[in-house]
Amino acid sequence: MTQKRMTRQRKAILEILKDRKDHPTASEIYIQVRNRIPHVSLGTIYRNLSVLQELGQVQEINVNNNFKRYDGNPEQHYHFFCQDCGSVYDLYGSYQEELDQIFSQKNPHKIFGHNADFFGTCSHCINSN
Amino acid sequence: MTQKRMTRQRKAILEILKDRKDHPTASEIYIQVRNRIPHVSLGTIYRNLSVLQELGQVQEINVNNNFKRYDGNPEQHYHFFCQDCGSVYDLYGSYQEELDQIFSQKNPHKIFGHNADFFGTCSHCINSN
DNA sequence: TTAGTTGCAAACGCTTTGCCGAAAA
DNA sequence: TTTTCGGCAAAGCGTTTGCAACTAA
Numbered sequence: 001m002t003q004k005r006m007t008r009q010r011k012a013i014l015e016i017l018k019d020r021k022d023h024p025t026a027s028e029i030y031i032q033v034r035n036r037i038p039h040v041s042l043g044t045i046y047r048n049l050s051v052l053q054e055l056g057q058v059q060e061i062n063v064n065n066n067f068k069r070y071d072g073n074p075e076q077h078y079h080f081f082c083q084d085c086g087s088v089y090d091l092y093g094s095y096q097e098e099l100d101q102i103f104s105q106k107n108p109h110k111i112f113g114h115n116a117d118f119f120g121t122c123s124h125c126i127n128s129n
Numbered sequence: 130m131t132q133k134r135m136t137r138q139r140k141a142i143l144e145i146l147k148d149r150k151d152h153p154t155a156s157e158i159y160i161q162v163r164n165r166i167p168h169v170s171l172g173t174i175y176r177n178l179s180v181l182q183e184l185g186q187v188q189e190i191n192v193n194n195n196f197k198r199y200d201g202n203p204e205q206h207y208h209f210f211c212q213d214c215g216s217v218y219d220l221y222g223s224y225q226e227e228l229d230q231i232f233s234q235k236n237p238h239k240i241f242g243h244n245a246d247f248f249g250t251c252s253h254c255i256n257s258n
Numbered sequence: 259t260t261a262g263t264t265g266c267a268a269a270c271g272c273t274t275t276g277c278c279g280a281a282a283a
Numbered sequence: 284t285t286t287t288c289g290g291c292a293a294a295g296c297g298t299t300t301g302c303a304a305c306t307a308a
Contacts, residue, residue, distance in 0.1 A: 005282050041290045062191045080238050093235040106222040108252035109209050116245040123237035134307050170265045196297055
């Protein structure tokens with residue numbers, strides 16, 4: 001990996017991502033970065049998100065295959081997807097290591113870890129019905 | 130939902146998907162369907178995969194955001210992604226309902242279910258090193 | 259007969275990339 | 284001064300869609 005520099009653009013993206021509790025798309029981040037740096041380009045957003053991922057400061061989330069979302073929390077944690085409004089939330093609760101052991105015993109592969117995504121109706125949508 | 134017809138194309142896609150143990154992409158399916166129906170089009174593959182999903186006969190798998198993969202096994206089951214060769218396998222072992230309960234207690238959302246993807250090195254890659 | 263389906267090709271939408279001037283270190 | 288980075292715009296690429304002809308039921 002080559003030497004990385006902390007540019008204004010990269011710093012802005014990282015700060016915005018750490019501030020937000022939700023998991024914005026690249027273009028949502030773009031809109032917000034433009035408030036600070038009006039002539040920033042979408043290409044710059046994508047390039048920096050990729051660098052920040054390599055550096056382990058940001059996680060990419062696969063909601064579905066339409067577009068990627070980004071998470072400023074690099075810790076291992078699960079996500080919840082609301083089927084009604086499409087929002088993505090972090091879940092409270094710890095990583096379930098037992099799962100890796102259970103499935104290691106039943107399968108021939110060397111399992112290093114897992115991701116889990118929960119789905120249902122979020123608290124906001126429950127209350128607005 | 131409107132009435133669905135079992136066309137040659139739809140039948141071919143379904144049969145191919147049920148036969149394969151791996152989880153092909155739309156264009157891999159396209160290549161195989163062309164052996165039976167030379168003038169089939171990619172658009173037809175996509176449209177039928179979408180219909181077969183609605184009918185609950187096929188599952189869509191999000192490997193990463195580059196493209197979708199399809200699974201001819203509509204049962205709830207977990208997947209394993211090999212980080213070395215990129216293959217996707219079905220895992221043996223049952224759905225862990227407890228997970229839904231554990232995280233329902235710790236979070237304000239109504240959880241209906243979850244997906245889990247495991248990763249590591251597959252048995253084939255272990256043996257070839 | 260008729261409504262769903264197909265092939266073809268164009269359109270889409272998110273993401274990546276080439277180029278060259280700008281700016282971290 | 285060197286080398287990474289950014290802005291801009293074009294290209295890439297998997298997926299979707301409009302349309303007229305076709306076909307399962």
